[in-house]
Amino acid sequence: MYDWIIDVLFWVAVVFLVAVYVSWRATRLDRLHVRVETARAALDAALVRRAAAALELAASRLLDPAASLVLATAAHEARTADADNREFAESDLSRALRAVVDQPEFVGTLTADGAGEGAAMLDELSSSAAKVAYARRFYNDAVAQARIARRKPLIRILPLAGRAPLPDFFEIDDDPPGI
Amino acid sequence: MKIGRMKIGIVCPYTWNVPGGVQQHIGDLAEALIAHGHDVSVMTPADDDARLPPYVVSAGRAVPVPYNGSVARLAFGFRSAGRVRRWIREGGFDVLHVHEPAAPSLGLLACWAADGPIVGTFHASYVRSRALSVMSPVLSSALEKITGRIAVSEAARTSLVEHLGGDAVLIPNGVATERYAMAEPLPGWPGRAASAEADPSVPRGDGGALGFLGRMDEPRKGLDVLLRAFEILGRRRPGLRLLIAGPGDADDVTARVSPELRDRVVVLGLVSEEDKVRAYHSVDVFVAPNLGGESFGIVLAEAMSAGAPILASDIEAFERVLRGGRAGALFPAGDHEALAAAAGELLDDPARRKQLSAEARAAVRAYDWSAVARDVLRVYETVTLGGAGVVESGLGA
Numbered sequence: 001m002y003d004w005i006i007d008v009l010f011w012v013a014v015v016f017l018v019a020v021y022v023s024w025r026a027t028r029l030d031r032l033h034v035r036v037e038t039a040r041a042a043l044d045a046a047l048v049r050r051a052a053a054a055l056e057l058a059a060s061r062l063l064d065p066a067a068s069l070v071l072a073t074a075a076h077e078a079r080t081a082d083a084d085n086r087e088f089a090e091s092d093l094s095r096a097l098r099a100v101v102d103q104p105e106f107v108g109t110l111t112a113d114g115a116g117e118g119a120a121m122l123d124e125l126s127s128s129a130a131k132v133a134y135a136r137r138f139y140n141d142a143v144a145q146a147r148i149a150r151r152k153p154l155i156r157i158l159p160l161a162g163r164a165p166l167p168d169f170f171e172i173d174d175d176p177p178g179i
Numbered sequence: 180m181k182i183g184r185m186k187i188g189i190v191c192p193y194t195w196n197v198p199g200g201v202q203q204h205i206g207d208l209a210e211a212l213i214a215h216g217h218d219v220s221v222m223t224p225a226d227d228d229a230r231l232p233p234y235v236v237s238a239g240r241a242v243p244v245p246y247n248g249s250v251a252r253l254a255f256g257f258r259s260a261g262r263v264r265r266w267i268r269e270g271g272f273d274v275l276h277v278h279e280p281a282a283p284s285l286g287l288l289a290c291w292a293a294d295g296p297i298v299g300t301f302h303a304s305y306v307r308s309r310a311l312s313v314m315s316p317v318l319s320s321a322l323e324k325i326t327g328r329i330a331v332s333e334a335a336r337t338s339l340v341e342h343l344g345g346d347a348v349l350i351p352n353g354v355a356t357e358r359y360a361m362a363e364p365l366p367g368w369p370g371r372a373a374s375a376e377a378d379p380s381v382p383r384g385d386g387g388a389l390g391f392l393g394r395m396d397e398p399r400k401g402l403d404v405l406l407r408a409f410e411i412l413g414r415r416r417p418g419l420r421l422l423i424a425g426p427g428d429a430d431d432v433t434a435r436v437s438p439e440l441r442d443r444v445v446v447l448g449l450v451s452e453e454d455k456v457r458a459y460h461s462v463d464v465f466v467a468p469n470l471g472g473e474s475f476g477i478v479l480a481e482a483m484s485a486g487a488p489i490l491a492s493d494i495e496a497f498e499r500v501l502r503g504g505r506a507g508a509l510f511p512a513g514d515h516e517a518l519a520a521a522a523g524e525l526l527d528d529p530a531r532r533k534q535l536s537a538e539a540r541a542a543v544r545a546y547d548w549s550a551v552a553r554d555v556l557r558v559y560e561t562v563t564l565g566g567a568g569v570v571e572s573g574l575g576a
Binding site for chain 1: 320323324326327328344345346347348554557558560561562564565
């Protein structure tokens with residue numbers, strides 16, 4: 001007699017559970033997208049900071065003019081590159097930094113002057129170069145997970161990702177100089 | 180842009196007062212971070228009567244449960260979850276640092292209960308268990324919140340990438356160098372301080388002493404190479420002794436030594452942490468004859484911290500740690516004759532031993548906990564750049 005009530009209740013429960021599940025998945029995906037954006041902001045900040053440290057060293061008059069010019073040019077290129085050339089320019093800055101800093105006696109000479117100016121600059125450079133490597137790992141980690149999530153069938157069928165673009169990896173040579 | 184004092188919340192998954200690698204790591208890291216001037220609070224399972232350092236907050240007792248083929252002591256359930264939640268809410272942390280977050284213990288609960296900058300350190304390398312894949316959505320929704328992942332070894336990183344995808348930065352364990360710096364030699368051993376009294380129960384030689392520490396039954400640790408070298412050296416130098424410590428069967432080792440040399444080979448077997456430090460201080464030359472497979476060589480780093488003059492095989496990891504031979508002499512891996520020759524030279528040259536000892540102490544500083552803490556702080560600074568701290572997460576998120 002009241003069979004239809006049971007049926008209705010059953011389907012209401014099913015719809016409710018599906019809705020909860022889909023909303024949970026959407027929340028997770030949204031969190032991943034936020035994570036990608038935060039990580040990207042941190043990566044950009046780290047790259048800016050590294051270029052600033054390189055420029056500061058180049059302008060310090062502690063280096064020979066040739067090394068100064070190499071560093072300043074690479075740092076400037078990295079700062080002004082457009083989106084397509086960004087990865088190449090940042091890799092070039094990594095290589096320029098290694099070429100300058102890994103010269104024999106470089107660190108010793110720079111830290112030898114009593115004032116500690118050179119030591120402070122090297123400290124900043126080493127810290128900012130390490131943070132570029134960390135920030136890039138964390139960003140690519142977030143991108144990888146967001147991309148895995150976007151490939152899941154549910155996410156592809158339902159428009160849970162909204163209009164968020166599929167994030168891209170950031171691939172550069174970020175080996176830090178040996179300070 | 181020097182950042183000021185950070186409020187750091189660290190979560191330990193295993194019982195604090197039970198000795199273990201993860202607990203030790205967290206204690207050393209926390210102390211190094213505090214020495215750098217930061218505010219650290221560690222939440223961990225602990226027994227009720229355990230004496231805890233001031234920076235440690237107990238989450239209650241962990242329960243022994245079968246997990247992944249062995250019995251592990253883990254903290255879970257509503258009570259633990261509630262305590263973690265309250266700690267996060269009241270802590271006001273700038274960054275949350277969760278250790279071994281994939282273990283079903285406090286780390287996972289903390290990821291579940293928090294939003295904001297979360298750093299996760301993965302210690303173990305594990306094979307994929309069935310439970311891990313069954314629970315995968317639950318596990319991954321918590322692990323997805325980790326914004327910066329750290330692996331302590333290349334093996335841990337590989338297994339992390341395989342099972343969970345993504346990537347991690349590598350920051351190896353530190354060495355608590357000052358824990359090894361000073362110790363009395365073991366009784367009956369001259370040591371480098373030459374202060375120990377002779378003990379008649381131990382055969383005393385004046386021809387110097389070689390030392391080895393590591394698993395005695397693991398071929399790759401290279402004890403065999405050293406024993407064969409001792410067959411040559413021991414005959415040439417009547418007073419020379421060999422001190423061996425580490426897990427494994429002592430009788431089995433003695434049986435591999437010629438009868439006439441046996442009384443000069445002292446096998447201690449597994450020793451306490453304190454005796455291990457004393458062993459490093461008891462020998463004239465510490466030998467690391469490993470044949471490979473070492474990624475770093477924690478034993479080598481400990482011996483360096485103790486200032487032991489080192490003679491090591493020239494495998495890549497050792498060459499790097501010993502700075503290409505400046506902080507310790509090298510010999511071709513597996514070559515017992517070269518080992519015997521090099522050890523003989525070192526035993527005859529106190530000035531060179533003294534120099535190696537000083538260089539080793541200087542070189543090992545790069546692996547000290549203070550250097551590790553500096554790298555971990557850089558990770559914290561990278562993930563906290565947005566400025567928002569850790570907040571309690573809504574239920575069910």
